[in-house]
Amino acid sequence: MAIIQGRDIGTAARWLQAGKLVAFPTETVYGLGANARDEAAIKAVFAAKGRPADHPVIVHLADSEAASAWAAQVDKRARQLMDAFWPGPLTVVLPRHPQVSTLVTGGQDTVAIRCPSHPVARQLLQAFAHLAGPGAGVIAPSANRFGHVSPTQAKHVFQEFVGSDLEMYVLEGAPSEVGIESTIVDVSQAGQPARILRPGHIGADALQAVLREEVMPYAPQKASPDTPRVSGSLKAHYAPRTPLYLFQRAQLSRIIQAHQADRIAVVGCGPLGLLGEAAAQGLHQVRVLPADARSYAAQLYGTLRALDEQGFAALYFEIPPALPVWEAVHDRLSRAAAAF
Numbered sequence: 001m002a003i004i005q006g007r008d009i010g011t012a013a014r015w016l017q018a019g020k021l022v023a024f025p026t027e028t029v030y031g032l033g034a035n036a037r038d039e040a041a042i043k044a045v046f047a048a049k050g051r052p053a054d055h056p057v058i059v060h061l062a063d064s065e066a067a068s069a070w071a072a073q074v075d076k077r078a079r080q081l082m083d084a085f086w087p088g089p090l091t092v093v094l095p096r097h098p099q100v101s102t103l104v105t106g107g108q109d110t111v112a113i114r115c116p117s118h119p120v121a122r123q124l125l126q127a128f129a130h131l132a133g134p135g136a137g138v139i140a141p142s143a144n145r146f147g148h149v150s151p152t153q154a155k156h157v158f159q160e161f162v163g164s165d166l167e168m169y170v171l172e173g174a175p176s177e178v179g180i181e182s183t184i185v186d187v188s189q190a191g192q193p194a195r196i197l198r199p200g201h202i203g204a205d206a207l208q209a210v211l212r213e214e215v216m217p218y219a220p221q222k223a224s225p226d227t228p229r230v231s232g233s234l235k236a237h238y239a240p241r242t243p244l245y246l247f248q249r250a251q252l253s254r255i256i257q258a259h260q261a262d263r264i265a266v267v268g269c270g271p272l273g274l275l276g277e278a279a280a281q282g283l284h285q286v287r288v289l290p291a292d293a294r295s296y297a298a299q300l301y302g303t304l305r306a307l308d309e310q311g312f313a314a315l316y317f318e319i320p321p322a323l324p325v326w327e328a329v330h331d332r333l334s335r336a337a338a339a340f
Ligand code: TXA
Pocket: 026, 028, 029, 030, 031, 032, 055, 056, 057, 058, 091, 093, 104, 105, 108, 110, 111, 112, 114, 116, 140, 141, 142, 143, 180, 181, 182, 184, 197, 228, 229, 230, 231, 232, 233
């Protein structure tokens, strides 16, 4: 058993076909892939992640033609979304095809599908469809242990699973450009408005412009033991191991004062100016993430992982502006902070 890193698409596709695990890059985050028709392989992914069995996974497809192998109906709205945003960081929830394993859907009557745009993901899915036939699908939850920060580089996947006795091929590729997980939109119920289940790079306004109808914005679900429909919806998720707290800029001086004897990291949303200079005194480290939401998202998980390795007593992240464009980042940051 070993974790093998490489760039060979053919090997990776054959591993999937043989029921083995393949981690691969997508434009959002790296996924931990398995043949979505192979229940033993799906179980192996859940076991590797430590993910509860009732959390559904996304089926990744080479193209939108494959959608009808997974969804019972691909209606007009679903078509419009796929035509506009695939390949790309949008997951579409549709009524499940009767042949889809309940392990994929977490026992629900819907299925989540997506066609990623990362060139390596596309090549892998195409090569796998060549072996497994049209309609082939690959389940791929983010390639991290359950609840931890999603990986955006091959080395993160390696670090996540090194030391385990797993057999896994880590397909290397360029870092994930989007940096946070895909937007999930539910269009499974005809006659009901489309609903965002997980905010991401593609916002409600972009979806609305394509569908020309109202899209229900993302509304964090109340945790309920019987409906953990979106696992990222668990309050504590995407979390580093070091305690993470959020702050408003006006609180920074007080935080620095309170932590004179601790080694903490302070992460600004844009330059922190004089406050940052003051914070950088002594034991503290100051980092600045971009004041632009998309660039910020692209760097967020890598920054969390890098800071997590440095043994800080705590990580303090400045809360980004309260604007719709920051919604997905707010979501991930508040879940990371909710773990503490
Ligand atoms: O960007 C992404 O979507 C990444 C990359 C690897 O493609 N994948 C990802 O997978 O984020 P994962 O397993 O970490 O998150 C999948 C989310 C979960 O929150 C799950 O609950 C939700 O998709 N999901 C899957 N099937 C669903 C369904 N039928 N209805 C509602 N939510 C579903």
